Amino acid sequence: xxGRSGIEVSALGMxxxxxxxxxxxxxxxxxxxAVDDDESVRAVRRALDLGVTLFDTADTYGAGHGERVLGRAxxxxxxxxxxxxxxxxxxxxxxxxxxxxxxxxxxxRRAVVDSLRRLGTDRIDLYQLxxxxxxxxxxxxxxxxxxxxxxxxxxxxxxWSTDRPDRATAFGHAAAGATxxxxxxxxxxxxxxxxxxxxxxxxxxxxxxxxxMGLLTGKYSAASTLPRDDVRGLTPGWLEWFxxxxxxxxxxxxxxxxxxxxxxxxxxxxxxxxGWIWARSGRTIPIPGCRTVEQVEENxxxxxxxxxxxxQFAEVERQLAALRTAALRxxxxxxxPRPTHPVTHP
Numbered sequence: 001x002x003g004r005s006g007i008e009v010s011a012l013g014m015x016x017x018x019x020x021x022x023x024x025x026x027x028x029x030x031x032x033x034a035v036d037d038d039e040s041v042r043a044v045r046r047a048l049d050l051g052v053t054l055f056d057t058a059d060t061y062g063a064g065h066g067e068r069v070l071g072r073a074x075x076x077x078x079x080x081x082x083x084x085x086x087x088x089x090x091x092x093x094x095x096x097x098x099x100x101x102x103x104x105x106x107x108x109r110r111a112v113v114d115s116l117r118r119l120g121t122d123r124i125d126l127y128q129l130x131x132x133x134x135x136x137x138x139x140x141x142x143x144x145x146x147x148x149x150x151x152x153x154x155x156x157x158x159x160w161s162t163d164r165p166d167r168a169t170a171f172g173h174a175a176a177g178a179t180x181x182x183x184x185x186x187x188x189x190x191x192x193x194x195x196x197x198x199x200x201x202x203x204x205x206x207x208x209x210x211x212x213m214g215l216l217t218g219k220y221s222a223a224s225t226l227p228r229d230d231v232r233g234l235t236p237g238w239l240e241w242f243x244x245x246x247x248x249x250x251x252x253x254x255x256x257x258x259x260x261x262x263x264x265x266x267x268x269x270x271x272x273x274x275g276w277i278w279a280r281s282g283r284t285i286p287i288p289g290c291r292t293v294e295q296v297e298e299n300x301x302x303x304x305x306x307x308x309x310x311x312q313f314a315e316v317e318r319q320l321a322a323l324r325t326a327a328l329r330x331x332x333x334x335x336x337p338r339p340t341h342p343v344t345h346p
Contacts, residue, residue: 016061060089064118075120084206125157140175160182172203180204185284276308
């Protein structure tokens with residue numbers, strides 16, 4: 001169940017950041033490089049076939065292109081899917097450039113209409129504030145508009161994409177239609193405070209980065225390099241998993257520490273990482289990113305295996321106990337996507 005909304009979803013979602021294709025902020029790429037739209041459509045449809053019903057995107061992914069691709073993939077199958085998208089960052093569709101942010105109620109209204117048009121649908125199931133660090137009073141000023149959009153039937157429920165427990169608490173406490181917090185969670189990056197907020201306010205925990213932006217797929221080593229048109233290749237400061245276009249050594253060591261325990265019962269590394277999330281909390285809905293049918297099939301197979309068994313989960317925790325203490329320092333938390341240019345906040 002998606003929090004307190006009454007909306008039923010699969011325990012696994014599909015993250016649609018990568019299928020948005022290229023877009024940038026100046027010369028800094030924000031996408032995952034070139035993408036084959038036809039393969040993206042096949043991947044979404046294959047996910048539906050395999051029981052995945054939640055698809056998470058954002059209006060800014062590909063500067064609108066990601067929503068268009070998802071809408072194309074779901075044409076004729078809209079009622080089988082739960083669509084989650086986000087608003088808050090501004091962009092120019094023609095140049096595929098990020099242009100800033102807008103937290104005004106007026107922009108919220110424009111953004112939802114634009115997303116509905118690009119997605120080719122009459123309603124958005126989960127609409128999420130994308131500005132992770134927005135001050136609480138400014139976010140609370142948006143609740144009335146969100147409630148109006150629910151009443152008008154344009155959205156069914158809403159939430160906040162943030163790694164800040166105080167932000168999640170604000171929506172959980174004050175917003176009747178709030179039903180989810182999207183936040184970072186993986187075996188490499190636990191989030192006990194945010195999970196506690198979800199428990200307190202009956203919110204779904206939608207988990208971005210469940211595979212560490214690819215580190216938990218097992219396909220990267222210390223020698224791997226990412227292309228410069230990939231956000232991981234020309235690494236911005238807010239992205240912790242990669243540095244200088246290579247996997248960060250400290251995170252590869254963490255992957256090495258848990259690999260055996262995650263795969264002990266025959267799961268792939270990625271399937272074990274997803275199983276850890278489900279064992280961590282019954283509220284979790286990991287949304288690993290996918291660009292190909294093959295990736296969808298591997299991730300969806302984790303649904304049949306379910307949560308890690310208790311002994312396997314305990315072994316992972318034992319392996320990570322010392323490393324996680326350092327990893328949970330507040331100053332080390334990512335708050336994506338932080339603008340890479342200086343922004344003056346009122």
